[in-house]
Structure formats: structure tokens, C-alpha cells
Amino acid sequence: MPRFSLRWRVALAMGLGSVLLTSAVAVAVWNLTSGYMLRQREQSAVRQAEVNVRLVDAALSTGSDGLTGLLTGLTTGPDSTVLLFHDGQVLTSGRQVDARVLPRRLVDLGREGTPAAQRLVVEGIPVLAVTLPIESTYGAYVELAPLVQLDRTFRFLSALLVAVTVISGLLGVALGSWASRRALRPLTELTRAASRIAGGDLGARLPAQTDPDLKPLATTFNATAEALEQRVRRDARFAGDVSHELRSPLTTMVNAAEVLRRRRVEVPGTAGKALDLLTSEVDRFARMVVDLLEISRADQQAEDPTSETIDLVSLVGNVVAARPGGPVPLDTGSPPPRVLGDRRRLDRVVDNLLDNAERHAGGVVRVGVFAHGGTARIEVYDAGPGVPPELRDRIFDRFDRGTRAGRRGADTGSGLGLALVAQHVQRHGGTVRVEDRPGGGARFVVELPEAER
Template sequence: MGRFSVRWRVALALGLGSVLLTSVVAVVIWNLTSGYMLRQREQSAVRQAEVNVRLVAEALRNDSDGLNELLTGLTTGPDSTVLLFQGGQVLTSGRQVDARALPRRLVDLGRAGTPASQRLVVDGIPVLAVTLPIESTDGAYVELAPLVQLDRTFRFLSGLLVAVTVISGLLGVVLGSWASRRALRPLTELTKAASRIAGGDLRARLPAQNDPDLTPLAATFNSTADALEQRVRRDARFAGDVSHELRSPLTTMVNAAEVLRRRRVEVPGTAGRALDLLTSEVDRFARMVVDLLEISRADQQDEDPTLETIDLGSLVRNVIAARPGDQAPVHAQSPPPQVLGDRRRLDRAVSNLLDNAERHAGGVVRVTVFSCEGQARIEVDDAGPGVPPELRDRIFDRFDRGARAGSRGGDTGSGLGLALVAQHVQRHGGTVHVEDRPGGGARFVVEIPEADR
């Protein structure tokens, strides 16, 4: 049961309870009904046999020649049988049966003067055997009353009770599923709202609840979400303010570093190596400030700008064409997929993926753009060693640089590039992940819902 969801556990528990309750009721009904009907049939058969045996005894006392005709007249139907045991002879009327098929004890009781009855199956037909002694003789009168109709009634009743039990169980499962769905609806809404907040939608809230038991839950969750949103926006504003304030001194530092870089040949030895380290750190610092400004601007932006339909094939080609150096090969489906989005953010996402491949993975091997099951897909293959499975989620976190964490140098990056990619793609309702590239290396995959054509 632990492997099932709460909803199914409730449904199965209610279904099982319904089956148990209905089974108990069905057993009680079966015992009462079948016992009553069987007693009535036995009483009727015994009374009829008592009347018949008196007629037979009278005929035997008078030595009537019409005994066979009398026995024939005592049979009530084609399935009934009358047997007269007298001396060593057995007279049979009605449906012919072998007297040896009857229990010996049943006949002996009749001969001994003790009335008896017993349910039997003779030649495939259920019967009620009634044995009565014959006065003034040592014989026995046996009448086999058919129970075919009663047996059919019992079968119909048992089938009906079993069907009712099964239907009751199914109805219990359906009712339990419906009731648990309604009972767990607030939990489902809570899960969806929490998932939206975890995905970056800080405006997700629970709807107002009329149930007094759920109102405190919704109010507490919404107040917590409000506090979290305010905290995140304050942090984003702080990061944006700090980054903005750093732009002026950073511009001065970048220009000064560029001047020093031009005169690098005039600074030999240890001072030259220190200068190289200084200029690389200034470049890294400049990229970090630009990325921080981008992230803080995205965090503070409540509404997306006006969206447009974008040809992803053309967008990727334009981004690659604007980059210096060798051009990475682009393979785009014809016609290329189109998405509804913000061109600037998608440009930045593709550019950051290309930068990541060039700085950390030996360059871009291939960029592929195509559509798959309603999703526009961009694949960026690199020539690096690939990304270990344990780091494939972490590398999209802010300031996480994977295996290069703690290292310094001009090519280590700030740890914000892939975080920006994830943020921009998420703004478009898409996802980004990394997987192994056939033949070695990593493949970064961006999936965004296609625009309606």
C-alpha cells in the first residue's frame, strides 16, 4: 500500500470496506433466504409424502390390485420418483432410478419406523428424499421430490449477491477516488503553487478558501510567498544597485587594464606575470558585473516585454555570425521552428551557451535547431570531456562553476552564464539541460514551446 498515492490508498480502502460490508450482508441474506426457502420446500414435501404414504398403506391392507396405478398417480412430475420397499421387492414409479443409488441408512430408517429426509443428487438431478415407514409392514415409502427449481433459484440468488458485492466494491473505489480528489484538491493547488515558486514565478498564490480548516493554510502560504517575493526583490535590487555603482570604477579599471595590456612587453618578469593576472581578473570582474546586472534586471521585471514570433534558425545563425573567430556549423530544420519570445533574451541565452563551450569545452562542434513533439529544440554540442551526471543540475545554479570552482584564470568564468541561460529559457516556458553527446563531449539542450502557426 505504501507504493500507492494517498488518493489511491483512500479509494482502495473505501472499496475494500464496501466489499467487506456488502459480503457480510450478502452472507446473512443468503443464509436467511436459502434456509427459509429450503425449510418451506422440505415441509411441503414431507406433508405431501405423509398423505401419500397413508394411501399406499390403505391399498396394502386391502390387497388392492391397483397399487401400481396408485403409485403412478402419486408422482407429481416427470422428475419426481416414488419407491416402495416391501419385503425384498422394490416398486418404482415416475422417473426411474436405481434403488441402490439411495443411501442405505436412509432406507433402513424407514424400515425401522423412523421418518427421515435428506437432500441428494440422483442421476444428476437434486432431489429431497423423504422416507416414511408403512404401518403394519416392515416396508418403507420413499419419495424423491425434485429441487431443480429451488436449485436454479439458489444459483440466481448467489450470482446476484456476488454481482452486488463486486459492484459495491467498484462503486466504493470510484467514490473513494472522487472523495479523495476533492479532499486533496487544496494539496494539489498547494503543490502547483509551490512548484511555480520553485520555478521562479514568485507571484504564484493559493486561491481564497471558504473551508475554515483550509483558510489558515492558504493564508499562511500566501503570506510566506509574499515575504519570499519581497526578499528576493530586495536582494535583486541590492545586486542591481551594487552592480550599477560598480560600472563607473569598473570602466576605469577596464580602460587602465587595456592600456597596461598594450604595454605588456615593457613589463618583464614577475611584474609582467602579475600584470597578466590583474588584467584577466579585471576582465572576469567586468563579465561578472554585466551578468549581475542582467540577472537583477530579470528578477525585478514583473511583466515580460512585448513578445514576437522568432525564427530560431535565423536567430542562431545571426548570433554565430556576430561572433569573432571560426563559425560553428549550424544545422536547422526546414522550415525552422518558431517561438513566441523576447529576442534579446534568446540571443543572450544562445550566446552564453556558445561562450561556455568555447571557454570550458574546447569549442563548439555543432549547433542543431529543429522541432520535436511541439517543442522547438536547440542543441549545442561541444568538444569537451562532458559533464559528470552529479554536476548536470548544479551547473545551472548561480555562481556554480562545477569542477572549476575555486580556480582562477581568464577562462574560468563567473558562474553566472548558464544560470542566465536557465533563467531566460524559463521565462519562455522552456527547459534547459545537459546530456552526453554521441561520440564524446556534452550536449546542451534548450526546449521551448513552439508558436502557433
């Protein structure tokens, strides 16, 4: 079951609290208002009925012949009804109602001399039935006062209270969302800064905070980020210094190895094999030092001052054409994608991908360059066995040589070529990944933001 985010949990909690509070107030208002209005209507109806029953009692005591007219005059509207239970007869005035629909107990109370009142629905109309005894005879006077207006008022009040409760809940959710967004803003800034640092931007910092609860967090985070940046810079400078100091003796070693390689035929047997191993390791060591210098230089440069608009098809074509060996098929799209970046680093990206395919994957099958959904894509297809899924992220780490880890030889590499690819691509705001090639092998895909035309 998916969990709501903290922001939505806070918003929903405030909305629920608002609904509960408003519901409690609405119930109290409903009970007080409806009870008061109903009591007022009941008291008014009872007082009017008491006045009317005295007139009827007086007419019955004097034996007046105008009883029917009197009852007609006592009705207060088209929906009101007056019923007189007298001498086994029922006289009705106003809206005609069958006396049998009235509760028998209500009529009996009036005949027994006990006043009573009860809310009823008579033939679809809500009424207040008031029954009073007639003192001069064993009879009962019943008056049905309509409650249509009061019922409409109750309906309107209930609808209004429900609407207010719903609106209060929605406002509570909105207020909770706004309040939680403001409360969680420092956490959002912390997440954004941490993501930037994880992405390689070691200069990311939290803004200064004036809140006493947030100031220690921002100070601690910034101090940690500063220490991490300084550590990375020191490590990069150390690697660069070491690599730079190794260049002079390495140059001597490479030249000596080249001389020995030319005299290889003069060194037979085990000594010749040892010479082959030595020269191959010197070559690998040379490539490693060059790659370390490149990485340390990239780590120490916070910004790229040499950005320019580059025709990616032309750049890849030049790199492919400059490499030794047979021609490599180059597929391009139209129009050719253009990117904003450092030409030297992008040259190195393409060259390292081609090197990787030729040294470790049976050679390059095809290279593609085209635009796709606002990004420029470089695809390098190789003829190797492919890359297992569990190694597809690791191969871009420094000094990780995948399945060749722990082995030595001319074709094992230093484990820095693809790391340089990932670093240069990331510095250009792009991504690199490896996929299965249709038909077998691997496909390395570089995606870079396309420059505006």
C-alpha cells in the same frame, strides 16, 4: 515492490470494505432465504407424503387390487418417484429409480417406524427423499420430491448475490477514488503551487479556503510564499543597486586598465605580470557586474512584455556571424523553427553558450538549429574534454564554475554566464542541458516550445 498512491490506497480500502460488508449481507441473505425456501419445500413434501402414505396404508389394509394404479396416481410429475417397500418387494411409480441408490439407513428408519427426510442427488437430479412407516405392515413408503426448480432458484440467487458483491466492490473503489480525489484536491493544489514556486513563479498562491481545517494551511503557505517573494525581490534589487552603483567606478577602472594594457611594453618584469593579472581581473569583474545586472533585472520582472515570434535560425545565424574569429558551421533544419519570446534574451542565451565553448572548452565545433517533436532545439558542440556527469546540473547554478572553482585567471569566468542561460531559457518555458558529444567534447542543448504557425 511499488507502493500504490494514497488516492488508490483509499479507493482500494473503500472497495475492500464495501466487498466485506456486502459479502456479510449476502451470506446472511443466502442463509435466511435458502433455509426458508428449503424448509417450506420440505414441509410441503412431508405433508403430501403423509397424505399419500395414509391412502397406501388403507389400500394395504383392505387388500385392494388397485395398489399399482394408486401409486401411479400419487406421483406429482415426471421427475417424482414413489417407492413402496412391502413384503420384501419394491413397487416403483413415476420416474424409475433403482432402490439400491437410496441410503439403506433411510429405508430402515421408515421400516422401524421413524419418519425421516434427506436431500439427495439421484441419477443427476436433486431430490428430497421422505420416508414414512406403513403402520399396517412392516414396510416403508419413500417419496422422492424433485428439487430441480428450487436448485435453479438457488443457483440464480447465488449468482445474483455474487454479482451484487462484485458490483458493490467496484462501486466502492469508484466512490473511494472520487472521494479521495476531492479530499486530496487541496494537497494537489499545494503541490502545484509549490512546483510553480520552485520553477521560478514566485507569484503562485493557494486559493482561499473556507474549510476550517484547510484555511490555516492555505494562509500559512501563502504567507510563506509572500515572504519568500519579498525576500527574493529585495535580494534582486540589492544586487541590481550594487551592480548599478559599481558601473561608474568600474567604467573608470576598465578605461584605466585599457590605457595600462596599451603601455604594457613599458612595464617589464614582475610589475608587468602584476599588470596583466590586474587587467584580466578588471575585465572579469566587468563581465560579472554586467551579468549581475542582467540577472537582477530578470528576477524583478514577473512578466516578459516583449514577446514576439522569432525565426530561430535567423537569430542564431546573426549571433554567430557577429562574433569575432573564424566561421562556425551552422546546421539548420527545414522549415526553420519559430519560437515566441524575447529576442534580446535569446540572443544572450546563444552568445553565452558560444562564449562558454570558446573560453572554457576549446572552441565551438558546430551549432545546430532545428525542430524536433514540437520543440525548437539549439545545439552547441564544443571541442573540450566534456562535462563530468556529477557537474552537469551544477554548472547552471549561479557562481558555480565547476572544476575551475577557486582558480583565478583570464579564462575562469564569473560563474554567471550559464546561470543566465538557464534563467532565460526557463522564462521561455524551455530547458537546457549538457550531454556528451559524439567523438568527444560536450553538447549543450536548449529546447524551447515551438510557436504555432
